[in-house]
Amino acid sequence: MRLTRFVLTIAAVMVAGCQKQPAANPGLRVVSLVPSVTEIIYAVGAGKALVGNTNQCDFPEAAKCVYKVGDFMSPDLERIVALRPGLVLLTLPVHRQLLDKLTEMRIAVYVSRPADIKAVFHEIDTLSRLLGRKASGESLVADLQRRLDSVPVSSDTPRVYVEISGTPLMTAGGGTFINELLSRAGGRNVFASSVQEYPVVDPEAVLEADPEVILLLHPDMSASDVAGRVGWGNISAVRQRRVYDRMDEDLLFRPGPRIVDGVVLLASFLHPGH
Amino acid sequence: MRRRLLPGWAGLVLLFVFAAALSLALGPGGLAGTNSSAVMNLRLLRLALGIVAGGVLAVVGASLQGLLQNPLADPFTLGVASGAALGASLTVVLGRVSGAFAPVGGFAGALVTMLLVYALARVRGRVTVTALVLVGVIMSFLFSSLVMLVMILGRRTLGEAVYMMMGHLGTVFTGTTAWLFGAAALLAVIGCGWLFSLSRSLDIMSSGEEAAETLGVDTQRVTRTVFVLSSALVGMTVSFTGAISFIGLVVPHLVRMLFGPAHRRVIPGSFLAGAGILLLSDVLARNIVPGGLPLSIVTALVGVPFFIYLLRSRL
Numbered sequence: 001m002r003l004t005r006f007v008l009t010i011a012a013v014m015v016a017g018c019q020k021q022p023a024a025n026p027g028l029r030v031v032s033l034v035p036s037v038t039e040i041i042y043a044v045g046a047g048k049a050l051v052g053n054t055n056q057c058d059f060p061e062a063a064k065c066v067y068k069v070g071d072f073m074s075p076d077l078e079r080i081v082a083l084r085p086g087l088v089l090l091t092l093p094v095h096r097q098l099l100d101k102l103t104e105m106r107i108a109v110y111v112s113r114p115a116d117i118k119a120v121f122h123e124i125d126t127l128s129r130l131l132g133r134k135a136s137g138e139s140l141v142a143d144l145q146r147r148l149d150s151v152p153v154s155s156d157t158p159r160v161y162v163e164i165s166g167t168p169l170m171t172a173g174g175g176t177f178i179n180e181l182l183s184r185a186g187g188r189n190v191f192a193s194s195v196q197e198y199p200v201v202d203p204e205a206v207l208e209a210d211p212e213v214i215l216l217l218h219p220d221m222s223a224s225d226v227a228g229r230v231g232w233g234n235i236s237a238v239r240q241r242r243v244y245d246r247m248d249e250d251l252l253f254r255p256g257p258r259i260v261d262g263v264v265l266l267a268s269f270l271h272p273g274h
Numbered sequence: 275m276r277r278r279l280l281p282g283w284a285g286l287v288l289l290f291v292f293a294a295a296l297s298l299a300l301g302p303g304g305l306a307g308t309n310s311s312a313v314m315n316l317r318l319l320r321l322a323l324g325i326v327a328g329g330v331l332a333v334v335g336a337s338l339q340g341l342l343q344n345p346l347a348d349p350f351t352l353g354v355a356s357g358a359a360l361g362a363s364l365t366v367v368l369g370r371v372s373g374a375f376a377p378v379g380g381f382a383g384a385l386v387t388m389l390l391v392y393a394l395a396r397v398r399g400r401v402t403v404t405a406l407v408l409v410g411v412i413m414s415f416l417f418s419s420l421v422m423l424v425m426i427l428g429r430r431t432l433g434e435a436v437y438m439m440m441g442h443l444g445t446v447f448t449g450t451t452a453w454l455f456g457a458a459a460l461l462a463v464i465g466c467g468w469l470f471s472l473s474r475s476l477d478i479m480s481s482g483e484e485a486a487e488t489l490g491v492d493t494q495r496v497t498r499t500v501f502v503l504s505s506a507l508v509g510m511t512v513s514f515t516g517a518i519s520f521i522g523l524v525v526p527h528l529v530r531m532l533f534g535p536a537h538r539r540v541i542p543g544s545f546l547a548g549a550g551i552l553l554l555s556d557v558l559a560r561n562i563v564p565g566g567l568p569l570s571i572v573t574a575l576v577g578v579p580f581f582i583y584l585l586r587s588r589l
Contacts, residue, residue, distance in 0.1 A: 170431065230315065
């Protein structure tokens with residue numbers, strides 16, 4: 001008997017998940033564990049539904065004032081449950097254990113895992129409907145699509161080395177979001193063939209690849225530091241002074257509504273003439 | 275040099291030359307000769323880093339094993355390597371300018387750890403070898419955790435923490451850090467020479483502290499000197515390469531198998547063998563997997579079976 005009831009509840013949650021329509025309830029309490037999803041919630045005007053998020057959810061400004069359930073990497077289950085959420089938004093593989101526990105406790109979850117820009121648009125659409133903001137979601141996607149289309153497609157694609165850590169050297173491989181943003185902005189990631197998402201690279205391999213543009217996505221190092229590295233003076237990007245630093249990394253790492261700003265930013269580095 | 279030791283020395287020199295040549299010849303940039311001089315410069319720097327790191331770790335390991343009469347002692351069992359890693363991490367996280375001050379931080383971290391371990395192990399005015407190793411191991415755990423904490427609080431990548439705790443030779447040098455490394459390398463050679471000059475005292479102390487004192491060796495002074503030198507050497511090395519395991523433990527034993535226990539042979543032999551083995555490990559670590567592996571993965575794969583063998587046969 002109890003088992004039947006349990007199975008039924010699970011089925012109900014799953015059906016709700018499939019139809020993506022618990023948002024008929026205007027008092028839906030939402031907890032977001034993903035900074036990019038938090039941005040989407042505000043962008044579609046559903047900020048009021050958000051009762052909890054993480055320390056890394058810092059955009060827009062209002063997101064900072066929401067109750068914090070912990071870090072993105074290690075949110076606290078007890079704090080989440082205490083909020084009595086109707087829906088928890090999370091991502092994989094980071095929140096794998098949490099997903100299992102929440103499912104066990106019959107709390108509805110939504111897994112955000114967009115693989116590319118198109119999937120981000122699709123997610124904005126889905127989330128806006130889940131949160132009862134279908135119209136604003138649609139207009140946001142239309143607006144983003146228009147701005148993305150206005151980025152010119154260039155036939156000249158410079159070789160780009162993206163550095164996400166200086167010690168050891170780490171870059172972004174072919175399967176990453178940033179790799180797609182780069183190619184959409186008209187650039188070629190020199191480490192696109194890497195099977196790892198964020199591989200460590202040998203300094204020698206960077207010299208061999210001879211990138212024409214270097215993007216520094218870690219705050220502790222400047223373009224002049226890179227120019228001063230032993231042996232790097234002959235790299236095209238260094239010679240042509242096309243090493244860019246201190247940019248807003250969140251535009252490039254967060255698969256949310258600011259992703260198009262990220263493409264525009266990259267295009268301005270890769271094709272300054274346009 | 276006795277004649278029967280000649281093949282041993284020849285073997286060590288051959289190992290060293292072979293490892294050095296391989297390390298210059300192979301790399302992700304292709305075989306030597308097909309690439310630019312800039313690539314060759316990088317490999318030369320990497321070679322120098324490998325020689326200094328391997329040599330220093332093995333020499334320090336040999337000296338500590340002799341001093342403490344403990345076959346399992348090395349820079350890591352005394353917490354000095356982890357302390358250095360913590361010092362280097364702190365400078366990297368706090369100093370927003372560049373990584374140029376990391377060696378200074380590593381050196382400071384190692385020295386502070388050394389003083390702390392020495393002070394904590396000092397019971398009723400005497401430092402016993404057991405207390406020293408125990409305190410060292412405990413501090414090593416503490417500092418490894420603190421490295422992780424500092425990296426997380428400093429919002430650094432976990433990759434950086436991993437490479438700091440497991441070691442690599444992929445350090446990217448700027449003009450400043452290259453000079454700094456040059457100075458560190460010079461000091462490392464002087465430091466190893468100094469430890470070599472203590473060979474006789476170490477030989478006597480290996481047979482027991484009390485016996486050494488009756489033979490007129492100032493054991494407290496020798497202990498202090500070896501400790502300060504070791505932490506200074508390891509501190510500088512770790513700040514450039516991160517903490518590389520097992521070289522300091524395994525290499526001196528291999529050399530003792532060749533030459534016997536006399537430190538005047540074990541110390542220079544350890545330098546050659548340590549440098550050679552570390553370079554070979556690096557050749558493996560950087561050429562097997564694209565981008566390379568943390569060095570301790572390779573050194574542990576070789577070192578742990580040897581460690582177990584030592585544990586079962588010598589203790």
